[in-house]
Amino acid sequence: GENVEQHPSTLSVQEGDSAVIKCTYSDSASNYFPWYKQELGKRPQLIIDIRSNVGEKKDQRIAVTLNKTAKHFSLHITETQPEDSAVYFCAATTPLNYNQGGKLIFGQGTELSVKP
Amino acid sequence: NAGVTQTPKFQVLKTGQSMTLQCAQDMNHNSMYWYRQDPGMGLRLIYYSASEGTTDKGEVPNGYNVSRLNKREFSLRLESAAPSQTSVYFCASSGTSGKGLLYNEQFFGPGTRLTVL
Numbered sequence: 001g002e003n004v005e006q007h008p009s010t011l012s013v014q015e016g017d018s019a020v021i022k023c024t025y026s027d028s029a030s031n032y033f034p035w036y037k038q039e040l041g042k043r044p045q046l047i048i049d050i051r052s053n054v055g056e057k058k059d060q061r062i063a064v065t066l067n068k069t070a071k072h073f074s075l076h077i078t079e080t081q082p083e084d085s086a087v088y089f090c091a092a093t094t095p096l097n098y099n100q101g102g103k104l105i106f107g108q109g110t111e112l113s114v115k116p
Numbered sequence: 117n118a119g120v121t122q123t124p125k126f127q128v129l130k131t132g133q134s135m136t137l138q139c140a141q142d143m144n145h146n147s148m149y150w151y152r153q154d155p156g157m158g159l160r161l162i163y164y165s166a167s168e169g170t171t172d173k174g175e176v177p178n179g180y181n182v183s184r185l186n187k188r189e190f191s192l193r194l195e196s197a198a199p200s201q202t203s204v205y206f207c208a209s210s211g212t213s214g215k216g217l218l219y220n221e222q223f224f225g226p227g228t229r230l231t232v233l
Contacts, residue, residue, distance in 0.1 A: 044224050103174070106151075108157060
């Protein structure tokens with residue numbers, strides 16, 4: 001089955017710096033890679049995702065890159081702000097059927113701390 | 117729309133007691149999931165239901181059972197709770213947007229914090 005490894009487990013940056021979180025996956029059939037942000041005591045929420053037919057996707061200060069050959073994908077946050085402090089999870093999945101969601105396998109999480 | 121709802125929010129059990137965690141979604145999603153979240157271990161899939169009438173094991177199914185009651189509701193049962201099942205439990209759902217487009221995003225409920233003494 002799929003296995004997702006995420007690094008680093010903790011990351012501390014100064015406000016305004018960039019942050020990069022990396023994930024590797026094992027199943028070459030995986031074709032959807034979301035990133036979730038979880039603030040303390042809250043539920044995980046999707047912040048960006050990428051499908052295997054593209055190599056990069058950007059949404060304002062966050063971007064995700066995907067290298068299918070190497071089976072790794074990364075989250076990039078630029079101009080970090082204190083409100084970016086949270087735990088970030090990557091995940092990988094293969095959709096089940098046309099009208100069914102996929103079975104997500106999550107990485108272990110990265111606790112990002114942005115110091116003012 | 118309420119999205120994904122879970123009850124209860126908090127629960128304390130004694131070892132050996134049983135309980136059912138309830139989950140419901142109002143987004144007409146086909147697929148529903150149960151995860152547990154433990155410190156340093158991320159979210160681990162317990163069971164999922166790809167569509168109404170089907171359920172399958174995830175990464176950590178031992179000690180749990182599930183029921184997909186209808187399209188909206190997916191419950192998780194602990195028959196004989198153990199301290200190792202102390203965790204935060206999240207339910208999630210995903211499926212098409214209703215316009216025939218595959219839509220993988222999973223929407224999570226607020227979670228249930230379970231302590232087993």
